[in-house]
Amino acid sequence: MVVGLLRCPQSGVHCLSSHLYRITSAQNPIYSSVKGLAYRRKPSQSFSTSAKCLSEALERTRNIGIIAHIDAGKTTTTERMLFYSGFTRRIGDVDEGSTVTDFLPAERARGITIQSAAITFHWPPGEVDGGLTAHDQTLPRSAVPHTVNLIDTPGHADFTFEVMRSLRILDGAVCILDGVAGVEAQTEQVWHQASTYQIPRIIYINKLDRDGAAFGRTVREVSSRLNVYPAVCQIPWFENGNESFIGIADAVHLQALRWHAGEDGRTPKMVSLSQLDAQEQPLAQELRRARIALVELLSEYDEFIVEKFFDCNEDHLAVSPADITESLRRCVLEPTCRVVPIFAGASFRNMGVQPLLDAVVNFLPSPPEAPDPEVSIDGVKGGLRGLLSGDLIVQQSEKASAASKGKSSKKQKSGSPLDAKDAMSKLHSCALAFKVVNDAKRGVLVYVRVYSGSLDRNSLLFNTNLHVSERAPRLLKMYANDAVEVDSIPAGHIGVVVGLKHARTGDTLVSYAGNKATPPEPLNTLQLRPIDVPPPVFFTSVEPHSLSEEKRMQDALALLLREDPSLHVTVDEESGQTLLSGMGELHLEIARDRLINDLRAKASMGRIEIGYRETVLGASSTVTKIFDKEIAGRRGKAGCTALVEPFDTEDASHVASEDTILAETNDGNRIIIQAPGLQVDYSSRDGGKTSPFLPPGLDLAGFRTAFQNGALAALARGPNFTFPMHKTQVTLTLDPAEHLFSNETTTSALSAAARQATAAALRDVVSNAGTVMMEPVMNVVISVDEASLGSVVHDISSSRGGHIVSLDEDVPLSATDTSPAPGTARNEDSLSPIDPTRVYAPLDPFETPSVGVEVPMSRAQPRTISAKVPLKEMVGYLKHLRSLTAGRGTFVMSVDRFETMSAQRQKAVLAELRGGF
Template structure:
């Protein structure tokens, strides 16, 4: 089977935005216009094709990024719909990792919202080329140019309008293309009858001003065009498009287009912009990786290169079982062939290969470089693993996932649920790297840790629906940490002589605090063989294991360096276990000398409220130990930015809603960890005296 679409005509794009900016509706319209669905699904009717889990349809938000494929004007477009809720940032993160370009969707009324900023910054980190689509031009308060300004202002993005709306709100009837200088007037509700005409006279002045700005921005991207511009020569449409495409691919400029997906206006022009400006796999830098021996390797987008792919999502499908979504970076893959999971050094057989269309699928026998598909039958592969040709192993750079900030205890309601709980959690943690599950050794409860209350709510809900597991859920708990404030040298000595062979392990360890966020480090500076080499690793392992349980209140100890500097051993009685225990005893002994403190997650909170509630909301934040960091006004509403401890944010949404008659909204994401005030720390320690 030969390639249907060339690499040059392939686009791998994500659609990213703030919750409710209209992402899923936009994707629905794309699928409708590219002939993939015959009836448009509405999100608020709960029938959108991309939102295929039951909960997504109920809540009207997108949780898992479904990958789907569509064709437009001779191009294949693989689309990944990403969730806009901050608890699901991991989904956005992993989508961005495997995309070549993205469409950022903004609401014409709200403009740049907190989650838009988060997602935009993630895309900046991965260097993803983007175009921006200002949606909802038909709603009251829509203001296109205001959004372009807020992108420049809040995102520091070099945004430039390449379209202008004709009318706004109910009078939004068409779009002016600034590049080609034509007006597109919509003649029907489905947006399929479009008349291309000259620009209406009343818009000529505005068009001239905005087109001049566009040409100035384009000229900055290309030296030849700069000369042409300075010499007053006409820059052609093709030159503008070529320069914009180059600027977008180099992440130097972000063209902004406009529409109303719900009203079927502007989506086809957006598809044209995707084809015109977003990169194909050939336009983005070749992916970097490394070989077994640590040397760097590059895999170019080509069918001729050895096969390499990145698994970016695992899903459990009710019909075929475990589905592994992967992006092929180089080479080709046929169903039934063998590959190596280079990350885990395991051989895997590719059973069937499926091309996904939201929740229906088509079986294919071969995938080519640049494609996104799902494989059935991979046993050992998890998110972020590299799959590659057996003869040419390579490990592609993986993804980094944030640590969870919130925990809940779950207990199965019946004995039957107990057995199913383990299976359910096994599958769910495999699908979602930010979900962690462990058993509390003292209480025997299963503890789930995740990115936020909504994240964990949905996991509990999925356990009930998909795995039929009924659970009782405890109150959310904050994932505190511990660290040391002072360095110290301490001794850990474990001696047991009780007839016959004894136990003997003895180490001196230096502990020192590290910069926040560094993680923990372990090393040995033992000289002269006072501790034999084979006992150093067990002693360090003992320290590391004890760190997981902390020294104050049973929370993990972080950002500490442990160095074994000295010790002693016994020819007969010493063994690995004795040194492991000595290591953990040293850490416990450090409690009295290293000034341990509790750390708590501090959230970056943004509250948007009408002006009359400003005082009340600021008071509410202050009473929750919040620090107000700044205020902005946007579209008649006030935005308050603050840093607030997560422990104080439980139940905040209810308080905010009742305090602002339902008109206040807030978003939060993890900012950093910092020391808990002494009085509160003492209370937490006495409540959790599990670390003894």
């Protein structure tokens, strides 16, 4: 084996490889030698027009994200990746505010990541083209330049939605753990979120240079709290066994890397196993144990490695690094396999980042290897590959044909599979707008992930969510806040479209052959991985400084909503105030900073309030309302009957009768629409969605949407306390003979009638059974040290009215933020737990006996408190927690449910709210 240090001639940056030694010359072509096999690469040859080479370039592409708890070192690790890849010439520092990916003023001021940043670089440094010969298939992946599209995500719990919208377009992820704190609460949350999209992951244990770092304990926590089998690929190298962290030992290649303190980390010293035997005998023995444990673990999940093990006469050390690497890759890419590679380092000290980059290239998937993303087309769900092959279109056509079976033969002809496949063949590109950013210089930037075809400049994009078409005048390849203009963005890559006026976060964009404005059915209903936005629990008032500034403020708020769909803007009908709602205190603070400082809106924001709810205590009587008014110069007339009653969200079963048109749960409320005697005609072209009783031009879908929107509008404002309704069931009934009035009945009139009937039924409840306020109760997970445990538990249970659920147990956060898309994620809760005592983990320095007494491990790790606390008591809790724990405590929380308030507590809250205004 040839061991060497690579140096890229273009950037002068050193990168590591255990297989390849590259000899460079300014005049000669580049030659490489791998196990006696040489190849030649022509640096000037272009392969941009070759479909085969485009496919090879796509295979050498990695779309990855960095996920972790806040302050685990995500941005610091990203900065080192950019430096070693040659993208930057200096290392940015989070404390100095000089990082590339944290470029917003609010990020640099607070030292945290708020907005996920996309950046592209190459590893190893060099150009990714098709100019490699067939012999290059024998090279390790980490020896061939790859394009890495990296996304640095936030770690704070308030920006969970920012993490979610970035995760769904990733092919792989690097989960960074703090070697001192171990697996923290927010780490568990983002880990489960990544599991909903079946994203392959590797783990990097950071900050091993700090006092109290415990690699072995963190590995055991990975098995117990994340419920996966850690495959320890690297172990830390502490000088003399228990002194400072100086490097890592690689269990795959049976060698060690040592970095020198104070240097930039480009040139670590490679040490072979035989040299370790002479210099660091305990580390060499531990490295052998790590290799044996790694081969044994892989043998349980990969038959190929078992064969290699027997070919090597059952010698764990004789199995080649290439075989172990391929086995690890198969395990990582297999969705049902629970093996996750573990790596070690200290990014701030410039240790361990280059091997981590090699691991990204070696183990994480390329776009063709990534899990098939879920798509939905006209209500039929499936995989993207099934869509591109035409199978999903055929399923949709068969479903439509089944709905009209026995009816008109004309319907069956219009939805034939041959026509559907022909329409599919003309699909030019399909992309997902996963993020919208307002840039002061370039305008609105729409970040897209292209899933099929090629998104070209000036192509006409159809938005399947908004049903509008827009041209893409400019395309960019983003490097954090810098950009390079390109002519097209190929499939599997991430880019930016400049100049779109309507696209929002989560919209699906498609282009069709011939630059047609609207694709044919059913392609105009295509949806790529929609996100369920959790309900906001904090709100604040926003007021313009003058009436002349109101339009500017509304435009700025509209931009904020395009960027961040987890923000909501509503207008209070009584006071006329504009209310901005968000996921947390910090979330709203950042929104205020963006609104006033970045978007230059002349407005002021009130204090942060809590979003309460209102619910009914009993059923109303049946109320009928007839709407009869002129709307926009046209007379509208329609009727509706409404019945309101309590709704148990835990028992959401509803036996649908033949008259039930809709039974749907929305934000904790249930809406049932019934239309006795409304005969459905299945011979129509759209698959049975009309009725002879409906007025001309009004189909069943339009009627259903109108009634549903009317009920939702009434439920948005409670009859007694003006808070949105919760746990309320509304049954709307349409009598065609009494509630429909020929051409005078429009969708607007139906919606208004449903709203008036629902509001009247709610007022009827107030006069009879009454309503009561509900408050959000949070799932709170607090991490503290042993000394502060008692005071924090006492504060939660006595002063804040909460109750402790558990101590040091893995209680998952609410599924509000981690609910998977249907059919896309395996149920991790159903998997059998892993015994940490059976997992290999090297001994930590603090685990060695001192004066004959071993330090208990529980004293070294933080204690975890799981509790349920009313949200009102958690406002401003972070400052209080830090004062109780001397700055060491952290917590994350998510909405658990809304609970009914006692009369005494409701009276106190109302008095405070009225006094506040």
